[in-house]
Amino acid sequence: MLNSGSEVPTKPGIFSGRMFAPGLDGVGVPATAHWQHGSLQVHAAGRTWTSGVQATVQSGGFNAAQLALVWVDLEGECRFYVDAGAPRAAFAAGLPAHLSPQHRAAGQASARVERRFRLWWAALGLLALVPVLVVALLLTRVDSAVGWLVTYIPHEQEAKLGDLVLVQTRARMRVIESGPAVDAVRLIGERLTTGSAYSYRWLVVDQPELNAFAAPGGVVVVYSGLLQAAKTPEEAAGVIAHEVAHAELRHGLQGMVKTLGVRAGAAVLLGDWSGAALGQAMTSLLEMKFSREAEAAADTEGLRRLVAARINPAGMADFMDTLALQSPGAAVPELLSTHPASEDRAARLREAARAYPGPWTALPVDWAALQKRLPGADKPGSAQ
Template identity: 40%
Template sequence: MPPDDMSFRGRLFGPGIAGGGIPVSGRWRGDVLHLQGADLEYDIPAATLGMRAAGFNLQQTGIHWNAGTGEFAFFLDQPADQAAFVSGAPVSLATLLAKSNGMRNGMRRRFGLGAAAVLLYLLLPVIAIFVFFLNTDAIAQWAADRVPVKYEEKIGTVVLNQIKSEQKLIDRGPAVDAVRQIGSRLHPGSRYTYRWFVAENNDVNAFALPGGVVVVHAGLIREAGSAGELAGVLAHEVAHVEQRHALKNLVKNAGFGILLSVAFGDLSGSTIAAWSGYLTQMKFSRDAEMDADRDGVKRMVAAGIDPHAMLSFFSKMAEKEGKGASAMSVLATHPSSQERMLALQELIRSLPPANYAPLPVDWASVKSAVSAKSAM
């Protein structure tokens, strides 16, 4: 039978037909399905037909019937042949056609969802890496927030020991006493046990290590014009400690292995000490610096210390940086900016009026103690 726009092609299986089936063409003659092959011809009443979606992901149409000699099946593979079969089918097959089509569409949707799931699974590592790099700050903060204080303090201790092997740290005397006295007012109720040191170093600098270790360079004390200005620096450093900025930066740059190193007892310094230089010269992000400024002001106010002293000191340092002072000699770890100074001014201007008592510190004795080390 020559094919035309009303005919369709498929493969026939059944009794007396080789296992692989044979190709046949078909067409509708009213309520009768007429199939014709090379040496056979069948006419099957529509009322005797069964139908189902078949094949891989149900994309075939399978028609089956029992001719008495056994079960026959006729499969339509191609969409054009399936469309021709449906277009000529009698109304009596509408329900079977709808059911078969519904099965096929449902499988197509499930197959599509399955393919999407497989693709997502294969792409998940790439997506994870992409998301990680987009959210490194948030992930590092999440990890830092979950580190027990005792581990954070161990990190600070290892780095502190490394620093002690490289430069002289003073832990007693008028300068250290002043730092400790002022600093202790700035962290009431803290989860950390703070350790305060003065480094015999001419750089105008100070830094905070994870776990509450704060080191102030003698050069900074000499540069400060008052105990209040020193308090402004200490308040800023305490804010870094309390907000775990150093730990967050360490996780972000060194990776989670640094935390595992501490958790599993690597306190020899082999992993952490390698990052000690980074921690002592670490530059915080603009947001972290501004957060520390804001929190530091609040801590000074809560301690009854005039916050204008913080603005005074940082403004003086920013002015020197603007004139080209060496980054190593002017708060190397605290990059200043005009934006930060303006934000500090606005914050302090918004505070309610208050009377602040002078700090009970013999500033002349403190200055004298560090000036005696001017040849360091």
């Protein structure tokens, strides 16, 4: 029902809100209202509206936080939205009994939506914190995070990374394809890797530096300079065992992920071989410096493999002596730049080797003949 020209009442029980009705501004107008004989009397814009018996209580608004009384009169639908706070209490106090269930339902709907919004904002907050938490984790628990990721990388995927390094090695270095050095490295390597999950690839490269490295997935590269410096095949076997241990313990993969970022590890895990980060794998492996813990673990595992293969483990410590005896003033051997040695470490290796008395099986390699066939064997200072 519509009455024109009425003044806004000032009696107790009046509460404020906003009125929407035909003929009013589309965004509604400020209004006051009060209950009278079970109907709502609304006063706004110099007019008065009276709700009918079919009026309903509804929740509305973006988050269902608004409370409205809705009815239809001769001009169309009318909506009175009660302001929050004290007006809501006054509205509820005079509410007719037949509208109480609807009022409770509207309040429950508003509470449900409010809870959803709180959860939504909490989820957004957590989502925004994820990058921060990841960075914090990588900074404070980088080893744990990298170790966790690497455990999910299958050996088959890791082997593909080894294939990539293999291709890059062949592109950047001259690989010695055959001969006694290649046969000896393969013979030693196969004895050290019995039962491995990897299918190893053994490479000897024509490089004068005293160096060797293991790539993820079972690729071991030995420099001719190292074979030339080793006094016995057991010394070379000690280095190869140490590198095999790095591969079996996945130190190279862990170091690559740590150096190049978790993105590189995720690329390996997902089989994405197009990323630029993986293109840096060769360089990172050549320059990688393992932690003392990783070096100690590789020493222990390398010695264990030498013993299992019946190769004298003293060769690992003996080669450190060989490195130390390099001519004074010469450049630091390449192997020492990435695998730091020390007197204590050599002593620990020698002491550990003494715990295994043998007997040992001599490696069937004519070491002197092998060294004579290496590139540069006729240069001054090379082993004869």
